Amino acid sequence: MKTKSILFAIAIIATVISANAQEAGKFRGGLDFGYTIPKGGGGIMAALEFKYNLKDNMNVGLRFEDAFMAKELGETAAKISGNTAYLGTFDYYLNSGTSNFAPFVGAGAGYYQQANLAVTENQSGVAVDGKFGGLLRTGFEYKRFRLAATYNLVPASKIDGTTLKVANSYFSISAGFYLFGGKWKK
Numbered sequence: 001m002k003t004k005s006i007l008f009a010i011a012i013i014a015t016v017i018s019a020n021a022q023e024a025g026k027f028r029g030g031l032d033f034g035y036t037i038p039k040g041g042g043g044i045m046a047a048l049e050f051k052y053n054l055k056d057n058m059n060v061g062l063r064f065e066d067a068f069m070a071k072e073l074g075e076t077a078a079k080i081s082g083n084t085a086y087l088g089t090f091d092y093y094l095n096s097g098t099s100n101f102a103p104f105v106g107a108g109a110g111y112y113q114q115a116n117l118a119v120t121e122n123q124s125g126v127a128v129d130g131k132f133g134g135l136l137r138t139g140f141e142y143k144r145f146r147l148a149a150t151y152n153l154v155p156a157s158k159i160d161g162t163t164l165k166v167a168n169s170y171f172s173i174s175a176g177f178y179l180f181g182g183k184w185k186k
Helices: 002-017
Strands: 027-038 042-055 058-071 077-093 101-120 124-142 145-153 170-180
Touching (some): 027 145, 042 077, 077 124
Antiparallel strands (some): 042 058, 101 124, 145 170
8 A cells, every 4th residue: 555655646746747847048027025024023025026047947037126124123122124135046946847836946146225224212323225145045836826935135234323233134935926938838
């Protein structure tokens, strides 16, 4: 019985893997919306990403992301920020690009422009600055749908004229879809 179950599982996996693939040499474009989790708070994000498929299982892209977050909220302190990111990205599909269900891992690097407001009992201030940072992500695509978990690594900002620092790195969970080029070939 155990051998039949294993063979059945292998047959299902082989069928799924051999079903479809994204096409090398094609462009794709999609939208993502999600929830951000910075240190001690939360927020929302939206992203637009354009990709070029280098091979059936990997692509490079340009990502434009906006995130709005409340950080380190407490009874005596609050930090609020808005981020705009311009990133180059790379995704590698673990299924060799041959399935409607496509798990992936990815990374990116680029420029984060942020505005931070920090208020405590004794100090307050605003910092508008830009930092170079990166992202690491994983998730899956199913047909035109995309679900991803991303960690954005962005250096902290110092609020001028104060001793306050604002952590800019954040984790996000996003769901999205492809506007064009999201089909997987058969």
